[in-house]
Amino acid sequence: MLSCQSASRLVSQSLDRPLHWQEKLALRFHLAICRHCRRFVKQLNQLQSAVKTMMQRTEADASIMLKPEAKARIMHIIQQHH
Ligand SMILES: [Zn+2]
Numbered sequence: 001m002l003s004c005q006s007a008s009r010l011v012s013q014s015l016d017r018p019l020h021w022q023e024k025l026a027l028r029f030h031l032a033i034c035r036h037c038r039r040f041v042k043q044l045n046q047l048q049s050a051v052k053t054m055m056q057r058t059e060a061d062a063s064i065m066l067k068p069e070a071k072a073r074i075m076h077i078i079q080q081h082h
Pocket of ligand 1: 003004005007030034035036037038
């Protein structure tokens with residue numbers, strides 16, 4: 001059986017690389033019996049989705065910043081075609 005330390009290490013590694021099926025299985029068994037690690041996984045998932053949302057928002061901001069330039073380019077292309 002995995003220790004909580006190994007389980008949490010596997011959980012953080014799963015963010016960086018796909019886990020081996022044996023690791024997944026061991027982790028699943030551990031999470032089934034360990035409430036503390038389940039909470040850790042939940043927190044990590046929340047953190048990950050928060051980071052994802054933040055990055056998506058940054059991309060959206062970047063596209064807003066690019067907008068005038070992109071618009072000018074589109075207008076230029078349209079004018080060339082007419
Ligand atoms: Zn645990």
